[in-house]
Amino acid sequence: MLQINYLRQNKEKAIKGLQKRHFPDAESKIEQAINLDDQRKKAQTALDNALSLSKQYANEIGALMKEGKKEEANQKKDAVATLKNETKQLQDGLIEVEKQLNELLYLLPNIPHESVPEGKTPEDNEVVLEGGTVPTLSAEALPHWELIKKYDLIDFELGNKITGAGFPVYKGKGAKLQRALVQFFLDEAEKAGYLEIQPPIVINKDSGFGTGQLPDKEGQMYYIPQDDLYLIPTAEVPITNLYRDEIIEKTALPIRNVGYTPCFRREAGSWGAHVRGLNRLHQFDKVEIVQIQLPEKSYETLLEMRNHVEKLLQKLQLPYRILRLCGGDMGFTSALTYDFEVFSAAQQRWLEVSSVSNFETFQANRLKLRYREEDKKTTLLHTLNGSALALPRIMAAILENNQEEKGIVIPEVLHYYTQFTYIGG
């Protein structure tokens, strides 16, 4: 959630920023927010004054009672009665204004960083750099959904049977390869200074609001009504929320956490032509890195995280490219996002495998996540996260790109974890 004071002080910048996202009526929405905030302040002051007076009366009555002047005390009580009515009305008014203001602020996405390119669609994303080499496959090369059948690595039909579409069952070397990748990613993160966290994979409403999934993406999460809980769409949610309502000591920064969790996404409405095989699932595994950093250092950190992800792809010897997302394609809460895509050679498609973002204070504002400055004031921190990495599409790319006539070559860095070097043959 954007800070209302930021909108006041940087109105023009905010309007331009929202326009970059093609957010409709940016100017009037921001003006409306500021107006509501003005009203809020007035209402708050009026209420405070009324409360202050009530307190004063209460103390006076207390003093009179002590002195045994019951008559006078009772007279005062009568005087307070009307004041109480007023107070109640002022309070209701304030609550209403606050509600309106919040509802409006919830709708406003984050202001994009100045380096975010103009544009509306994924085609407008800026390719920052490309790496690795795309293998030349034989004419008989198979897409991964054929390969996993051929070598019995993943079974979608079994998943259908016990759960439903989008919940695959990993078997044998398929399961092991996935586990090896997870372990590899975790170890790499740990080497880079991240503390491993194993969080719950169901979260409450407060956590959903804290990182911005609620109310924006209500329909995209699996919900358990009986207990009013949600299945996590990413480890970002529980891990970032660990620091909700915290004031962090400056010396503890940056906070680096890594977590491996399954992720659950309903993907309502996004099922279409390109979702065969592992390309899009309702449940998938992901290793997520999260950092909490001082505002002045967060873009340095973003780059550090980007480099970390890049190294993983290099070690796996996958062809990749890094995109800087344009204003129209960026997520609601992000100020700047780098997407990583790997080239899946048999499908001849780029697949998104990671998204690394700086949220600046957008999440921290709702999380009330702050640090203390030298002058004792508390200031909102910046939150960042990135996938490092999402498993299914990495699996898809490895299977497709490393296929040979008789089987699939396992990338060398994984041998230690898989205990096998080849699938098939």
Place this chain on the structure above:
RNA sequence: AGAGGGAUGGCAGAGUGGUCGAUUGCGUCGGUCUUGAAAACCGAAGACUGUCACAGGUCCGGGGGUUCGAAUCCCUCUCCCUCUACCA
């Protein structure tokens, strides 16, 4: 799941209707002393909101209520502890 007890500032722990935002101890920070440190002594310090700055307001697990007045009374939810029962 049943019975009972509890939730107060970084931690421990007082406070059961009237200046209590809260006694005290530990821890933290500053100072005196010391070559330096420890000890001792003196002092400072909660969060949020708000203001140019004051002032003012809110916060004693969450929510609601009683009262002129609530940390203190009532209702409700959540969590924790002990005992009993059950179970990966």
